[in-house]
Amino acid sequence: MVAAVFIENLKKCYKKVEAVKDVSFQVQPGEIFGLLGPNGAGKTTTLRSLCTLTTPDAGKIEVSGISVVDNPKLARQKLGYVAQEVALDKMLTGKELLELQADLYHLPRRIIKDRVNAVLDLLGLQEYANKKTGTYSGGLRKRLDLAAGLLHAPDVLVLDEPTVGLDIESRFVVWEFLRKLRDAGTTVVITSHYLEEIDALADRVAIIDKGVVIASGTPSQLKNQVGGDRITLRIREFSPMAEADTAKSILQQLSFVQEIIINHAQGNSLNLVVTPQNDALITIQQALKNADLPIFGIAQSRPSLDDVYLAATGKTLMDAELAAVANRDPKAEKKQNMR
Numbered sequence: 001m002v003a004a005v006f007i008e009n010l011k012k013c014y015k016k017v018e019a020v021k022d023v024s025f026q027v028q029p030g031e032i033f034g035l036l037g038p039n040g041a042g043k044t045t046t047l048r049s050l051c052t053l054t055t056p057d058a059g060k061i062e063v064s065g066i067s068v069v070d071n072p073k074l075a076r077q078k079l080g081y082v083a084q085e086v087a088l089d090k091m092l093t094g095k096e097l098l099e100l101q102a103d104l105y106h107l108p109r110r111i112i113k114d115r116v117n118a119v120l121d122l123l124g125l126q127e128y129a130n131k132k133t134g135t136y137s138g139g140l141r142k143r144l145d146l147a148a149g150l151l152h153a154p155d156v157l158v159l160d161e162p163t164v165g166l167d168i169e170s171r172f173v174v175w176e177f178l179r180k181l182r183d184a185g186t187t188v189v190i191t192s193h194y195l196e197e198i199d200a201l202a203d204r205v206a207i208i209d210k211g212v213v214i215a216s217g218t219p220s221q222l223k224n225q226v227g228g229d230r231i232t233l234r235i236r237e238f239s240p241m242a243e244a245d246t247a248k249s250i251l252q253q254l255s256f257v258q259e260i261i262i263n264h265a266q267g268n269s270l271n272l273v274v275t276p277q278n279d280a281l282i283t284i285q286q287a288l289k290n291a292d293l294p295i296f297g298i299a300q301s302r303p304s305l306d307d308v309y310l311a312a313t314g315k316t317l318m319d320a321e322l323a324a325v326a327n328r329d330p331k332a333e334k335k336q337n338m339r
Helices: 044-049 070-076 096-105 109-122 137-150 168-183 195-201 219-226 241-251 279-288 307-311 317-324 330-338
Strands: 005-014 015-025 032-036 058-063 078-081 157-158 187-193 204-209 212-217 227-232 257-261 269-274 299-300
Touching: 005 044, 015 044, 015 204, 032 044, 032 168, 032 195, 044 058, 044 157, 044 187, 070 078, 078 279, 096 109, 096 137, 096 212, 137 157, 137 204, 168 187, 168 195, 195 307, 204 219, 204 307, 212 219, 219 307, 219 317, 227 279, 227 317, 241 257, 241 269, 241 279, 257 307, 269 307, 279 299, 307 317
Parallel strands: 015 212, 032 187, 032 204, 078 157, 157 187
Antiparallel strands: 005 015, 005 058, 204 212, 227 269, 227 299, 257 269
């Protein structure tokens, strides 16, 4: 079976910034594939390269066996792309905007009316079709943007952060639509930094950090690989490093503790991987009490995709997001988006 999307050794630099260092993955026909990672990880650049919106410096990209670099026009016929930012003409009605989009896709005149009505029905937009898009809510605007991306019936629908800024109800509507689309045979590639979104939607996922794929597989496989339950422990709200090291040395002696990572970005909290057992929390608390160490907070949970990211990088996705915001260069971002 030919992969719906094939990316191998993708690289892309903007002057001295390596946006994508080495990304490889395959997407099979009829699945939802998630790209998970913090802002600045290289997700959007990867998608823009896939959708012929930027030219990669190196690597191989194919859509349904068609080279995106060698045959971009043919590849575009197989692709639908919905960017993170919704760009609609507020003076047009929903139907008028879709008709304009259909013309831009060079769809035959004889099928435009049927195609427009089909995507309006698909996304529950018929009652809003003759209203100006400037009156639409955020959720309706996103649904109309999805409709525009589906007009030419692409094999692969590519979505960059499709629910960012939406309320919970609107997000669930988009999720349910994407599941139905997948079940009907369309391949969906989606980027997100929402853990629960990728966990809920993706058949398989690749986690990207600093332009490199650090883990890939089904959500269940990735979570099982890190093994055990997770315990998050804070000695104090902001613990001295020496105190965190002491606690780590003590807890490493417990037979059920598999691994301990000190999370510096969160006040030197301790993230433990433990063999599941009923008295784990009680035993940890007693061990620290015997060493005259306090406990500010402690919680136990099953593995999550954030634990996969933590195990691979030593920080959580939230930590990475905060670091990306702190290091962001608005001028550089503006230049990159203009490309």
